[in-house]
Structures are given as structure tokens and as C-alpha cells.
Amino acid sequence: MEAIPNEQPRQIKRPLVLASIMLAMFLAAIEATIVSTAMPSIAADLGGFSMYSWVFSAYLLTNAGTVLIFGKLSDLYGRKPIFLIGITVFMLGSVGCGVAGTMEMLIGARFIQGIGAGALMPIATTIVGDIYTKEERAKIQGYLSSVWGISAVSGPALGGFFVDVLSWHYVFFMNIPLGLLAMAGVILFFHENIEKKKPAIDFLGSIWLILFVSSLLYILVEGGVGIPWGSPEMYMLLGMSALGFILFLHQERRAEEPMMPFSIWKHRSISIANLTSLTTGMILIGVSSYLPAFVQGVMERSATVAGFTLTTMSIGWPIAATLAGRLILTIGFRTTSILGGVSLIIGGMIFFMLSPDRGPIWAGTGSFFIGVGMGLSSTSFIVSIQTTVGWKLRGIATASNMFMRSIGSALGAALLGGILNNRINGLIKEEGLSDHISVDTANQLMDAHQRMLLSEDVRRLLQDALTVGLHHVYAGLLILAVLSFFLITMLPKGEKV
Template identity: 60%
Template sequence: MVAMFMSAVEATIVSTAMPSIVSELGGFSLYSWVFSSYLLMQVATILIYGKTADLFGRKPVFVTGVIIFLIGSLLCGFASTMKQLIVYRFIQGIGAGAVMPIATTIVGDIYTKEERASIQGYLSSVWGISAIVGPVLGGILVKYVSWVYVFWMNLPLGLLAIAGVVFFLHEDVQRKKHVIDYKGSILLVLSISAFMLVLVEGGVHWAWNSWQILTLLAIFLIGFVLWVREEKRTPEPMMPFNIWRYRAITVSNTASFTTGMILMGVSTFLPAFVQGVLEQSPMVAGFTLTTMSIGWPIASTIAGKMVVNVGYRKLTVAGACAIIIGSIIFILMSPDKGPVWPALGSLLVGAGMGLTTTSFIVSVQSTVDWNVRGVATASNMFMRTLGSAVGAALLGGLLNGRLQSFIEEKGLQGEITIETFNLLLDEQQRASLIESMKILLQDGLSIALNFVYWGVVIIAILTLFLVFFMPETEEQMERS
């Protein structure tokens, strides 16, 4: 729970602090890369951690991951440029790949199938606590101390999590010689990195038909094909494809990918709207995200208590509908509605996430045995985090592309760039703008973010389609 709290606080605090970080370090066009770099390494290592946890035990893998995460957190606080921060977030992401999946796997190990649903719901209360503590503390740190402490807060939490696992987790792991899938790991990192670069830079710094984009696409496709081939040949693959023969796992993982995209669309860009367009403080921006993290644990607890009687399909369909309604509210946001409107949208999206993610995790862990539970749980986390990474890159690309189009439509190519929108995210710099320029920039940012949230709605509708294929009961899961 301490590890989950650290991960949850990281998400809420960094999202809240990002406008202030960008205003100090510059680099608005790199905004999404602060999230994408973290998520890229997280998604590239999740399966490795999940597989090694099945081979060598949960404890050593968990401790190693948290230590790397803390090193990255420490370095992030020393960043003096946006590029440095992105590099340090890469390191942080390498460690983050172990935190949530291994913590969730440990829960699957120490509780019975009947207990798991309720316990997973209770664990989600951590997100509610972090939702209240994170944005408030993040806003206070940014306003009165420094944004560096949003990263350094992880240090005592991580050390406490390590101590708890080292002293209280006792596991009996069969010792034997294992084959580590190094080649598959390298191919996965290579292909996903190329794909991320395409999503972030395509149509912004490089034309979609440029040699850079075409080369990266070729690297992605070749790397992915070779990775799949390697996973089928190696004796102990980090992604055993036979677990995907279960419909519950296939649907859960695919829908986790789309909900991961939605999650980043909300948490990454909502603070930019609240601070840049609504002209609210970082603390208010944080509170609009808080409602999502409050709705999440409440719905997750309800799902944990109801999943056995109601069934997986009904709960996930209800969750997907809540996400769609919340996403539509984001499209309807405007300055005259104030911060209450985005907070309401966040609450509904959070409730939908709680209903779906709890059902997904419980169904995945109930489908497989201990010896593959780590990698099965990691596969679900992998797909959700991959979705978050792709979502941050894709939606960030949509934002930058729409801002560039706005500049060209207004004939302002020589006067402003995408970086000029940085000025809206800092109260003093915003106040120094000429009123006509401020309104112009706010119109551009509002239009671009509206474009992003239309993308979120489309992804939410796709999620609803996917969860209709979810098995209804345990018996159906076993048959499928």
C-alpha cells in the first residue's frame, strides 16, 4: 500500500506541478515528453519485472525497482532544463516498472480468490488518500517552496516501502537455473521507443512522409516482428503468448490499453486548461484532478464487493459508460463554467476507471496460477501503461499539431511559436501579456485542448465496444 501510495502521489503531484515546471524550465513543445519518457521506460520494463518476479520471487525484484525509482526521483529534483528532466524521468520510469505490478502481484499471492476482489477494492482507497494529499501538497510546494520537492517526496516513501517488504514478506521460491529474455527486452525497448518518437514528433517537427518518420516506422515494425518471433522461440519468454488464449485476459488487457490512453488525456492536459485558460492556481488545477482520484477508489470498492454477484461484463460496461459521459463533459468545458465543470468530468472518468480496472485485475489473477500470475498481472499493467504512453504521445502530438495549425490560420508564424503558450501557465508572465494577446493565446489553447478531448471521447467509445466481449462469470472465464 505504501508503494501504491508513492506511485499514486507521483501521478497527481507531477501533473499538478507541470505547468509551473514548464514555466521555469521552458520547452512547452516537450511537455508531453515529461510523461512519455517516464511511461516509455515503465512500459518497456514491466514485463521484465513481472517475469523475473515469477522466476526469482517478488521481494528482490520489488526492492530493485524501488531503488532505481528513488535514484530517478532524486535526479529529477536537480534538473535545470526540460531535456535533463526528461532524461531523469527515463531513469525514474525504469524503476517504476516494478512498483505497481509487483505490489499488485503480492496482493494476489497472499489472498485467496474469494478475498481478492474486496482487497483490490480496499487498496484503491490509497488513490483517494493520494488524491487529497497529492494536489494540495503539490500546490503548496510549488507555490511556497519549489517544484523539486514533488520528486523528492518519493524518497521517504520508497525507503518505507522497501523496509516493509524486506521485513514482512516471506516467500518460498524454487531455486533453479533460468533463461533471462535479454534479447526480447532489447527488441521491445527499441520498437516502442521508435513508435513513441513517431507519435510525438510526427506532423510537428518532422513531416509524416519525412525520411525520419518512415525510418522510425520501419524500426518499430521490424523490431516488433522480431520481438514476437523471439518470444515464441525463447524457453522462458517475458510475454508468454499462451496466456492470451483466455478471453478474460485478452479483453481486459486490450481495454486496459484504451483506458490508459484516456487516463493520460485527462491527467496530463487538464491542468493546462485550468491554469492557462481558466487562469486558476496550481492548487485549483490539482483539485480538478482530485475528483477523479476520489471517484476511482469509491467505484473500485463497490466493484470489489459486487464483482462476484453482478459479473465482470456488467461492471465494465457501466464503467465504460461513465468514462464516455465524463469525456463528453470535457468537450463542453468553457471559461464561463469555471473549474467545477472539469472537476465533474474527472469524477465520472475516475468512477469509470474504478469499475473497469478492478474487474480487469481480479479477472486476470483469477484466470492463472502462481507461476504465471506475476507476468499475467504485469501484462495487464503493461497494456495500461503502454496505452498511457501512446496516449500521452498521440494526444500530445494532437495538441502540438492543433496549436501549430492555429498559429498558421491566424498568420502569426513570425510572431509566436508553440513555446509562446508557456506564458499562459505562469501567473506573473500571463499578467504581463497584452490583453488581446492573452485572449488570442487562450483561444488557441482552448481550441487545441478541445481537439484532444474529442480524441478521448472516440477512445472511450472504443472501450465500451471492447468490454461487451468480457466474460460474465468465473465459469465463462474458464471455458473461454
């Protein structure tokens, strides 16, 4: 076992540390299934269906913008303090989400929540890489992925219960007791003794990155809907995005401690894993964000049924991740990842053929294959990356993979949301009803009572528009799945733990 700087006379209680960080990861895992299930009801309550994707994009934007900084801070100051800061900020954001009275307030609180999540997932995974040996990591990473299974059983069920019986606000309030318990476990059982370095944090790089990504997200979401493509505002956003990207690249080359050290990308296993995480992140958000809207708005099923279609993905993920922990030791990272790529393509094909008459069972089957693909590939990527680099780079290397998946999810939410909004808006204009209804009228499809208040013609038009728009979204998912498989085949051959 390699020397680990956080070893000291007080023995680390590894099982208790593992349980604590799994609970912290549960916060982020259950957030995906509960919020996605509750979003149609939130949109019906708060309004603003055209801002639907921003509830996801806001969270993912700040997550992506801070994950590399937190990874670097954990390499400088240790995993424990940064991890605790992340949980605290995440809980503050959760409180803000729970008390939000408008869609704008909810999006603002999601920004804060995303900052905390930027520390939670990567540092939890890095702690496991620190306290377990190379041989143990594959199995333990599978355990971490089982968190998605636990959230699969409880998340959609709780989300449906809160929406149908109590209130969607509890979706966010339930994070508080879980967060406090996770903090207590990390404080009591995880001890580290790290040699602190003089800080040289690349905050400027993070600023340029956020400028680039936020401008791009705004273009993808509002382009052709809120902002005409040929308008001065659009050209200004394009210029800001390009400027942010150029300045980010320049800053990373000159920074003493870059938030994204380009040296780690020289390792082929890291560069390919990160690029694939970008595309799979887009797939993941495409399924989790818009499937409940289709099930509730078009199939006219309850929030609980919508939650079921996401539950199957969250069940497939941990099963495959646990299996991946064993496969990696026998057939290697590449072959295990290829199996995951095949499963993603199968899931993409099922969603491409999804229609209202096929029902939620068909949708749930597609979700399951997407989950299996994510479980096999993501577990392989993390173990491969942590085996490639030493302790001093493990935090930022792990964070870089999480960063690419977050960027993929943020871009996916915005791009796919933009496609959906444009198709709905286009069909409304074609029918000559743009003076009477808008994209935001689709809010009423998400609530059974409000749906009955719509005229038959308007309801059918909106449902057809939502169906057509989501068909374009799922065509995009299939293309992304094929691209992910192609990237996976480029991983180095013969690499094992």
C-alpha cells in the same frame, strides 16, 4: 486456498505486508496527481512546452518496456527482491528529477523513474494475489485502489502547496522518505521461500519492444511539428517502428521464456481485459496530463484549483474500486466492468463539452466519472486475471495488464500531445505569427506573472489555440471511452469468483 510457494514456517504478517506495499503503490499514485498539477509551473520554469508530453511519455515508455521483465523476474526469483530493486531505482530517478535544471534533464530522470515504476505497481498487486485467497482478493484489491483516494487528498494539495509556496522540486524529493519506509516494511514483514529457476530472461524482446514504442512515440509527438511528415527522418522512424514490432513478435514466438507469453492471451477474460486497459490507459493520461494546462493556461486559475480538478478523479477511483470488490462477488466481473464502461462514456461526454466558461467544477465532474469508470473496470480486470491463472503465471499475467495500460498511457500522451502541438502550431501559422511566437511560447500561459507580459492579442491567440487543441484531445477521449465500453461487452458472461 491454492498452494502458494512463498508459504514457509515464519508466518507472513499479512496486514503489515499489505500496508507496506500500499505505501509503495502510493509513490506511483501520488506521482500522477502531483506531477500533473506541477507540470505547468515546471514548464514555465524550465521552458520547452513542446516537450511537455515527453515528461509523461518518458516515464511511461520505460515503465512499459520493463514491466513485463520485472513480472517474469518475480516469477523466477520471487516478488520481494525484485520489488525492492524497483523501489530503489524509482527513488534514484526521483532524486534526478528533483535536481533537474533543464527540461531535457527532467525527461532523462523520468526515464529512470519509469524503470523503477515498472516493478512497483504490478508486483505489489501480484503479492496480494499470492498471500490472499480467491475470495479475499476482490476486497483487498479494493483496498489497494484506496491508495488513489489517499493520494487524491494529499497529492493535488501538496502539489499546489509546493508550487505556490515552496518549489516544484519537492514534488520529487518527497518520494525518498516514503520509499525508504516502504522498503523497511517489505524487508521486515514479507517472507517468501521460492524455488529459484535457471534464468532465461527475454531481454532481446524488451529491446525490440522499446525500439518499436519509442520510435512510434517520437512520430506521434514530433510529427508535423519538429519533423515534417514527408521527410526522410520521418520515413526512417516509421521503418524503425515497424521493424521493432516485427522483431518483437518473432522473438516472443521463439524465446524460451518470452516476456509476453502469447498463451495467456488465449484466455478471453485476459485478452479482452488487456485490450481494454490499452484504451483506458490512453483516457487516463489524456485527463491527468492536459487538464491542469487547460485550467491554468486558459481558465487562468491557480495550481491548487487545477489540482482540485484531478482530485475528483482520484476520489472516484477508490470509491468505485471498493464498491467493485463487493459487486464482483454478487454480479460478476463482466457486469461490474460494464458499469465502469458507462461511467467512462459519461466522463468523456462531459470533457467533450468542456469550455473555458464552464469552469473547474465542470472539469472536476468529468474527472470524477472517469475515476469511477477506472475503479470499477481495473479492479474487475485484475481479480479476473489472477483467478484465471496459477502462481507460476500470475506475475507475468498481472504485469501484462499493467503493460497494456502503460503502453496505452504512453501512446495516449504522445498521440494527444501531438494533436495539441499540431493545433497550436497550425493556428499560429494561420495568423502569420510563426516568426514571432511558437508552441513553446505557451509556457508563459502557465505562470500568472509571465502571462501578464504577453500582449493581449498574443495571449488571446495562444489561449484560443490551446482551447481548440484540447477540444480535439477530449473528442479523442470520448471515442476511446465508447471503444472501451464496446470491448468490455465482449468479456465472457457468467464469470464470478
